[in-house]
Amino acid sequence: MPRYNPATIEPKWQAFWEADNTFSAPRLPKDPDKKLYALDMFPYPSGDGLHVGHPEGYTATDIVCRARRMQGYSVVHPMGFDAFGLPAEEHAIKTGEHPRVQTEKNIATFRRQLKMLGFSYDWDREIATTDVEYVRWTQWIFLQLFDTWFDKEQQRGRPIAELEIPQDVQAMGEDFARRWVDERRLAFQSSAPVNWCPALGTVLANEEVIDGKSERGGHPVERRPLRQWMLRITSYADRLSAGLEKLDWPEGVKALQRNWIGRSTGAEVDFQLAGSGQTAEGSKAFPEKPADGVLRVYTTRPDTLFGATYMVIAPEHPYVERLTTSDQAAAVKAYVEAASFKSDLDRTELAKDKTGVFTGSYAINPVNGEPIPIWIADYVLISYGTGAIMAVPAHDERDFEFAKKFGLPIKAVVDPGGDLEVKKIVYSGYKTDQPDDGRIGAVEYTPAKKEETQQTIPREAISDGEYVFAGAGVAINSGEFDGTPTAEFKTKITAWLTQNGVGKEAVNYKLRDWLFSRQRFWGEPFPIAHELDVDGKPTGQIRTVAEEDLPVDLPHLVDFKPHGRPEPPLDKAPKEWLYPTIDGVKCKRETNTMPQWAGSCWYYLRFLDPKNSDAPIDPDIEKAWMPVDLYIGGAEHAVLHLLYSRFWHMVLFDRGVVSTPEPFQKLVNQGMILGENGEKMSKSRGNVVNPDEVVREYGADALRLYEMFMGPLPDSKPWNMDGVAGVRNFLGRVWRLMIDDRAEEVSLAAEVSDAEPTAEQLRVTHATIKAVTEDIDKLSFNTAIARMMELVNFFTKETTRPRECMEALVLLVSPFAPHLGDELWAALGHDETLAYEPWPAFDEAYLATDTVDIVVQISGKVRGKVSVPTGADQATILAAVKADPKIGEQLAGKQVVKEIVVPGKLVNLVVKG
């Protein structure tokens, strides 16, 4: 085998590694301080097989793992499959074949393809989320969620057993108390409106709905009230937000999560309804729930209370009916009905044009006793804050637009301050929490017309109701508070509201509770059953399946078809499955299933202890390996998966199952690999690259190396088959450096010798070791490969290639091209795989040269170079520069006014004339 031939080398070493268990990870790290848990986002095994995007991140983690093993680390590097999900079920609907059959076929394909690429996974740890034993522990974790309530004071989840039931609740009877407890669980039932997608026959999480359409398939989604399982992720909003600080994650992903959680601070304020009798006077405590006859709003700008000229409630607000006067009844009824038919899509599309209707009622502004009208409008969302707002049209763009349209009064209460003129006009400025950045006149305005980009606005235009000013300034028209800066005013008015019992500081989140049930077959069944009475009617009492009876496996079903109604397919399950007896009571099982996210919420834990039949994970193992040190995957999981799994992890932390507050210490997003035409790869565009074909044509090492050489890991970059040929050629050059490619058998090239390396050979070799080692630490694989190419180019020209240097090169290349690495290592006479061979060390002493070239600039332009001894001081360097005839020529007739000397690098002579 004279030529470099990956087709024979690669399968040989893959078989060896497998038989040898080369990459089997120890139960516990040998040295607790030298452990690496490197995790890939496990794939969904689709019917299309592996995409070339998959091996990008997988190769990156594999390189780090292989290098770290050689550096003496204990490494866990697992792989598995996120195998529940819609496509397998849709296939089942079409063919009648059980989704498990199709899923297992797909997994087999993925496994073959992954093995073909030579990743150093510990395959003994392979799991699929659909494995019955895995489902068992997913259900077990659900039971933990069900058994946990959130203690707000302590900001942590605690067992239900530690939840004290108040006397007055107990007095209401057992049934009431049980319901009271159920309402406090982290896993609870709710019949709030949900996103029902008729085409998919299921409800979707808010996160799965994009612009009113399903994320998968783009089908229309409508709102419908349905009984659903919810997870109380909002309880953890603060911790999910705060926890981001300490994580080594891309700033973009952190920002995305923060934005998704959407924490804002402001105040809740009670507005007394006009004519309801009481006034806002008198100091009392601010009640947890608004008193009767009180409309409660949430605002981030309590400092603009004096400018509230009307109020708006959402069409779904419970006060709609009571506030509507008889002469407004018809108009309100029509408006509310119209709003209820609007899908989210309609609301989004119509967002530009404000609509609304007057209720006929008024509320009293607590700060000045003025009555203001209450309107209904769908620009106020029932799901955020209190579902009601105070409108301050002078200082909020949406209120402004609404006020303009319906002729409501606009009253300025914030003076932009400083100059009358503004430097810069921008078109919005809701960021009312942001203080002025201090630049004089650089204040954000919102002009009524949007054509101009640069404009000067007289300050009076604000009070004229001509412009919106949503920034921070100084209070005006606010009684005793006039002249108070916005930030200070917020604090003062909040204190005033608290004192008078009409308001208090409040925090709100955009994050909603997680809708956790799906009307699907191919998902984890809930370990839950509903108690039935003698007539077979549900009593409303929930029974959990005992831990020892887990898992609740899916029944066999012949008919997988959804029926267009929201009842889940499992309703058609055999009676023996559907109606179990729990604690001697006849029950009906929960027939919803968990969403696909469930399995991926904790797989990183199971990888560490995949065969444990007593617990999801052994605590000693968990403590030794967690957290995940390096997590690489696509940016598409920036919010959903990464937020959900952090939430579960925090609950498991509170319940003592895990010991780290966060699961993933370092996160890296790989960029997208585009087609050769620079567009996203897709079947319809016909630009999909098949990894099987690339491996057949060029080999797995070439595919790996190419994907790492394309550019920085996080960047998107287009595929180029010529580039694959290029790295394939590089691998051939490495081969020929050491192997006589004209011999019949694999034998070393004549140039390889046991001779001592020359000083230059040592310098080049050690410079490469240093650069490659550092580049791997930085995940800068493209530059590491470039440095190895330089080394190969250098030694190709050398007629003597010392073994010492060749071995270093083989070890450096091996994490990138592991098959070639082991093959050459064997050719160099070693009996064992290089997988645990010590990583080459570099010696700074070899890097030094006797002389160094100093760049000479004249007035910043490069005009020449001089050679000086390494370590020469400034004076020596300057002397050498001035002695240089070419430089002297350039300086003739000119006066040097400044001399800049950077030792070892550069001299800049600044001249005059």
Next chain:
RNA sequence: GCCGGAGUGGCGGAAUGGCAGACGCGGCGGACUCAAAAUCCGCUGCCCGCAAGGGCGUGGGGGUUCGACUCCCCCCUCCGGUACCA
């Protein structure tokens, strides 16, 4: 609109205050060969020039600096996310 990322040769990219374009692709030329393939060697940002050499050049405009792809301010374009969240 808001948040995040990015704009460098024909192409992918390198350089994060000190020689812009490492490395690779593509292109051009050469060696080997009867020839081709394979391999090896050299050249390759643009403009002027026979050459020596000179000028220009990192999306645009301004600034800081002896010196800016790199730092600061403003603007443009592209990609991703998100959007009546009060």
